[in-house]
Amino acid sequence: ETGVTQTPRHLVMGMTNKKSLKCEQHLGHNAMYWYKQSAKKPLELMFVYSLEERVENNSVPSRFSPECPNSSHLFLHLHTLQPEDSALYLCASSQVGSTDTQYFGPGTRLTVL
Amino acid sequence: AQSVTQLDSHVSVSEGTPVLLRCNYSSSYSPSLFWYVQHPNKGLQLLLKYTSAATLVKGINGFEAEFKKSETSFHLTKPSAHMSDAAEYFCVVSPFNSGGYQKVTFGTGTKLQVIP
Numbered sequence: 001e002t003g004v005t006q007t008p009r010h011l012v013m014g015m016t017n018k019k020s021l022k023c024e025q026h027l028g029h030n031a032m033y034w035y036k037q038s039a040k041k042p043l044e045l046m047f048v049y050s051l052e053e054r055v056e057n058n059s060v061p062s063r064f065s066p067e068c069p070n071s072s073h074l075f076l077h078l079h080t081l082q083p084e085d086s087a088l089y090l091c092a093s094s095q096v097g098s099t100d101t102q103y104f105g106p107g108t109r110l111t112v113l
Numbered sequence: 114a115q116s117v118t119q120l121d122s123h124v125s126v127s128e129g130t131p132v133l134l135r136c137n138y139s140s141s142y143s144p145s146l147f148w149y150v151q152h153p154n155k156g157l158q159l160l161l162k163y164t165s166a167a168t169l170v171k172g173i174n175g176f177e178a179e180f181k182k183s184e185t186s187f188h189l190t191k192p193s194a195h196m197s198d199a200a201e202y203f204c205v206v207s208p209f210n211s212g213g214y215q216k217v218t219f220g221t222g223t224k225l226q227v228i229p
Contacts, residue, residue: 004156006156042219042220042221042222043203043219045217088154090156090157092157101147101159101162102217103159104149104156104157104158105156106155106156107154107155107156109154
């Protein structure tokens with residue numbers, strides 16, 4: 001596979017469930033990002049990992065927990081979510097130290113019941 | 114500090130007519146500028162980018178954008194709209210050669226409608 005892949009593409013969960021979103025990049029990049037895209041709101045940066053270290057956490061509630069085990073993989077662990085957390089979650093990657101672009105995955109459409 | 118303003122939240126054009134999506138930016142540094150497109154329920158796809166080389170940038174699918182420093186603008190154009198261009202478009206700014214991960218700022222998006 002090429003580019004940035006995300007699984008699952010769609011997820012429906014109850015507020016008491018625990019689930020994880022997975023992102024994998026096949027571009028040899030060393031920075032990865034989680035974004036949240038809600039209807040009628042600008043894209044929100046949630047977390048940034050650069051060289052496998054978390055370098056940004058934009059006041060995201062603790063019910064979202066990221067994990068970056070290596071430069072190719074990024075997870076977003078979800079637990080006790082709220083209905084307002086329903087959104088499209090996008091993963092992106094880029095190469096640190098260059099002006100190169102962020103490349104995005106197709107997203108996971110999350111619905112919290 | 115940096116910011117980006119997309120001047121129109123919705124643009125409607127007829128198929129075969131020109132497209133103009135407007136973007137203004139502000140940046141304390143020399144910026145890199147990008148346009149992305151997002152089709153419904155899809156991720157963001159890079160259309161084109163400006164990184165201090167030629168001011169007129171050509172992208173995929175016949176789109177191009179011109180960097181105008183004096184006007185702090187980076188408008189996206191296409192000579193002739195196609196039905197498949199209907200999507201949401203995002204203008205993005207980041208510091209040029211930031212030396213670290215990209216601190217990008219996204220615009221709020223412009224939804225392009227193409228009328229048959």
